[in-house]
Amino acid sequence: MLCEICHENEATGVLHRKDANGDDDELYVCKSCLAKQNSGTGKKKADDGGKPTILTPDGEEPPAFIRNFLDAAVGLIEGVANSEPLHVRKCPVCGRTWEQIKESRAVGCPDCWAQFGKEIRKEFLVGSYGPRHIGKIPEKAPDGKPSRAFLEKELKDAVARQNYRKAARIRKALDELDNGKANGNGGAA
Secondary structure (H helix, E strand, O other): OEOOOOOOOEOOEEEEEEOOOOOEEEEEEOHHHHHHHHHHOOOOOOOOOOOOOOOOOOOOOOOHHHHHHHHHHHHHHHHHHHOOOOOOOEOOOOOOEHHHHHHHOOOOOHHHHHHHHHHHHHHHHHHHOOOOOOOOOOOEOOOOOEOHHHHHHHHHHHHHOOOHHHHHHHHHHHHHHHHHHHHOOOOOO
16 A cells, blocks of 8 residues: 555555544554654654654553553564464474375375374375275285185185085185195195
8 A cells, every 4th residue: 555645665664643624534544654654743752673663642652551562462463474383293203294294295204194183184094095994805926826815715706605615615725825824835736
Protein backbone atom coordinates (compact mmCIF):
# COMPACT_ATOMS: atom_id res chain seq x y z
CA MET A 1 0.00 0.00 0.00
CA LEU A 2 1.35 3.43 -0.90
CA CYS A 3 1.80 6.23 1.59
CA GLU A 4 -1.39 8.28 1.87
CA ILE A 5 0.58 11.56 2.13
CA CYS A 6 3.32 11.38 -0.54
CA HIS A 7 1.81 8.56 -2.67
CA GLU A 8 5.35 7.43 -3.63
CA ASN A 9 6.75 5.09 -0.96
CA GLU A 10 5.40 1.94 0.66
CA ALA A 11 3.42 2.64 3.85
CA THR A 12 5.14 1.24 6.97
CA GLY A 13 3.34 2.99 9.80
CA VAL A 14 0.03 4.35 10.93
CA LEU A 15 -0.46 8.00 11.79
CA HIS A 16 -3.41 8.91 13.99
CA ARG A 17 -4.51 12.55 13.98
CA LYS A 18 -7.61 14.68 14.23
CA ASP A 19 -9.15 15.92 11.00
CA ALA A 20 -10.73 19.33 10.50
CA ASN A 21 -14.00 18.21 12.16
CA GLY A 22 -12.20 16.88 15.24
CA ASP A 23 -12.75 13.24 14.28
CA ASP A 24 -9.96 10.67 14.54
CA ASP A 25 -8.22 10.12 11.24
CA GLU A 26 -5.95 7.15 10.51
CA LEU A 27 -3.40 7.45 7.71
CA TYR A 28 -1.03 4.78 6.44
CA VAL A 29 2.26 6.57 5.83
CA CYS A 30 5.87 5.84 4.88
CA LYS A 31 8.80 6.29 7.25
CA SER A 32 9.88 9.62 5.83
CA CYS A 33 6.40 11.18 6.02
CA LEU A 34 5.97 9.81 9.54
CA ALA A 35 9.31 11.39 10.52
CA LYS A 36 8.24 14.70 8.97
CA GLN A 37 4.91 14.60 10.85
CA ASN A 38 6.65 13.74 14.14
CA SER A 39 9.36 16.38 13.73
CA GLY A 40 6.87 18.98 12.50
CA THR A 41 4.74 18.67 15.62
CA GLY A 42 7.72 18.83 17.96
CA LYS A 43 7.47 15.18 18.97
CA LYS A 44 10.59 13.04 19.20
CA LYS A 45 10.99 10.38 16.56
CA ALA A 46 11.14 6.87 17.93
CA ASP A 47 13.40 4.38 16.18
CA ASP A 48 10.86 1.65 15.59
CA GLY A 49 12.95 -0.57 13.29
CA GLY A 50 10.23 -0.63 10.64
CA LYS A 51 7.41 -1.38 13.07
CA PRO A 52 4.24 0.70 12.88
CA THR A 53 4.22 3.75 15.16
CA ILE A 54 1.69 3.66 17.95
CA LEU A 55 -0.08 6.92 18.71
CA THR A 56 -2.95 7.59 21.04
CA PRO A 57 -6.22 9.01 19.65
CA ASP A 58 -5.08 12.54 20.52
CA GLY A 59 -1.91 12.07 18.40
CA GLU A 60 0.49 11.63 21.31
CA GLU A 61 2.82 8.71 21.88
CA PRO A 62 1.63 6.33 24.61
CA PRO A 63 3.57 6.08 27.87
CA ALA A 64 6.79 4.05 27.80
CA PHE A 65 5.33 1.11 29.77
CA ILE A 66 2.55 0.65 27.19
CA ARG A 67 5.05 0.83 24.29
CA ASN A 68 7.26 -1.71 26.06
CA PHE A 69 4.30 -3.98 26.74
CA LEU A 70 3.11 -3.84 23.13
CA ASP A 71 6.65 -4.40 21.79
CA ALA A 72 7.03 -7.42 24.07
CA ALA A 73 3.67 -8.83 22.96
CA VAL A 74 4.50 -8.40 19.28
CA GLY A 75 7.94 -9.97 19.86
CA LEU A 76 6.37 -12.92 21.64
CA ILE A 77 3.88 -13.47 18.83
CA GLU A 78 6.62 -13.23 16.18
CA GLY A 79 8.84 -15.58 18.20
CA VAL A 80 6.13 -18.21 18.54
CA ALA A 81 5.26 -17.96 14.85
CA ASN A 82 8.90 -18.41 13.77
CA SER A 83 9.94 -21.03 16.33
CA GLU A 84 10.44 -24.76 15.96
CA PRO A 85 8.10 -27.10 17.84
CA LEU A 86 9.25 -27.53 21.42
CA HIS A 87 9.40 -31.31 21.37
CA VAL A 88 10.26 -33.04 18.13
CA ARG A 89 10.42 -36.80 18.58
CA LYS A 90 13.59 -38.35 17.22
CA CYS A 91 14.89 -41.88 17.04
CA PRO A 92 17.41 -42.25 19.88
CA VAL A 93 19.81 -44.24 17.69
CA CYS A 94 19.83 -42.66 14.21
CA GLY A 95 18.28 -39.27 15.12
CA ARG A 96 15.70 -39.29 12.32
CA THR A 97 12.41 -37.47 12.90
CA TRP A 98 8.99 -38.65 11.77
CA GLU A 99 8.95 -35.92 9.12
CA GLN A 100 12.24 -37.21 7.66
CA ILE A 101 10.95 -40.79 7.59
CA LYS A 102 7.68 -39.72 6.00
CA GLU A 103 9.45 -37.61 3.37
CA SER A 104 12.01 -40.25 2.39
CA ARG A 105 9.59 -43.17 2.89
CA ALA A 106 12.49 -45.09 4.47
CA VAL A 107 13.02 -46.03 8.11
CA GLY A 108 16.49 -45.16 9.40
CA CYS A 109 17.12 -48.11 11.73
CA PRO A 110 15.26 -50.86 13.64
CA ASP A 111 14.82 -48.56 16.64
CA CYS A 112 12.74 -46.22 14.47
CA TRP A 113 10.05 -48.92 14.60
CA ALA A 114 10.02 -48.71 18.39
CA GLN A 115 9.81 -44.91 18.32
CA PHE A 116 7.40 -44.42 15.39
CA GLY A 117 5.63 -47.81 15.12
CA LYS A 118 2.09 -46.44 15.24
CA GLU A 119 2.80 -43.76 12.66
CA ILE A 120 4.60 -46.18 10.33
CA ARG A 121 1.75 -48.68 10.44
CA LYS A 122 -0.86 -45.97 9.94
CA GLU A 123 0.95 -44.14 7.13
CA PHE A 124 2.59 -46.92 5.15
CA LEU A 125 1.02 -50.29 5.94
CA VAL A 126 -2.67 -49.76 6.57
CA GLY A 127 -3.11 -46.93 4.09
CA SER A 128 -1.61 -48.76 1.13
CA TYR A 129 -1.95 -52.47 1.60
CA GLY A 130 -4.04 -53.15 4.67
CA PRO A 131 -2.93 -54.65 7.96
CA ARG A 132 -2.66 -58.21 6.54
CA HIS A 133 -1.47 -59.66 3.27
CA ILE A 134 -4.34 -60.76 1.10
CA GLY A 135 -3.46 -62.80 -1.93
CA LYS A 136 -2.19 -66.11 -3.20
CA ILE A 137 0.40 -68.21 -1.46
CA PRO A 138 3.54 -68.45 -3.58
CA GLU A 139 3.40 -71.70 -5.53
CA LYS A 140 7.13 -72.27 -5.63
CA ALA A 141 9.91 -71.72 -3.15
CA PRO A 142 13.01 -69.76 -4.24
CA ASP A 143 14.72 -73.03 -5.25
CA GLY A 144 12.00 -73.74 -7.86
CA LYS A 145 10.20 -76.49 -5.92
CA PRO A 146 6.61 -76.17 -4.70
CA SER A 147 6.36 -74.71 -1.21
CA ARG A 148 5.13 -76.78 1.74
CA ALA A 149 2.11 -74.50 2.20
CA PHE A 150 1.14 -74.90 -1.46
CA LEU A 151 1.47 -78.70 -1.31
CA GLU A 152 -0.60 -78.90 1.89
CA LYS A 153 -3.33 -76.78 0.30
CA GLU A 154 -3.31 -78.97 -2.83
CA LEU A 155 -3.45 -82.12 -0.68
CA LYS A 156 -6.47 -80.81 1.20
CA ASP A 157 -8.21 -79.91 -2.06
CA ALA A 158 -7.45 -83.31 -3.63
CA VAL A 159 -8.84 -85.17 -0.62
CA ALA A 160 -11.95 -82.96 -0.60
CA ARG A 161 -12.54 -83.80 -4.30
CA GLN A 162 -11.80 -87.48 -3.57
CA ASN A 163 -8.93 -87.48 -6.07
CA TYR A 164 -6.83 -89.99 -4.11
CA ARG A 165 -4.21 -90.59 -6.83
CA LYS A 166 -3.31 -86.89 -6.87
CA ALA A 167 -3.43 -86.84 -3.05
CA ALA A 168 -0.96 -89.76 -2.95
CA ARG A 169 1.46 -87.96 -5.30
CA ILE A 170 1.25 -84.80 -3.18
CA ARG A 171 1.75 -86.82 0.02
CA LYS A 172 4.87 -88.39 -1.54
CA ALA A 173 6.19 -84.90 -2.48
CA LEU A 174 5.59 -83.73 1.11
CA ASP A 175 7.43 -86.78 2.48
CA GLU A 176 10.37 -86.07 0.15
CA LEU A 177 10.37 -82.46 1.30
CA ASP A 178 10.43 -83.57 4.97
CA ASN A 179 13.13 -86.23 4.37
CA GLY A 180 15.26 -83.79 2.40
CA LYS A 181 15.21 -81.32 5.31
CA ALA A 182 15.97 -84.09 7.82
CA ASN A 183 18.90 -85.43 5.77
CA GLY A 184 20.20 -81.95 4.97
CA ASN A 185 20.66 -82.76 1.29
CA GLY A 186 18.04 -80.34 -0.05
CA GLY A 187 15.36 -82.87 -0.95
CA ALA A 188 17.44 -85.43 -2.90
CA ALA A 189 16.88 -88.92 -1.49
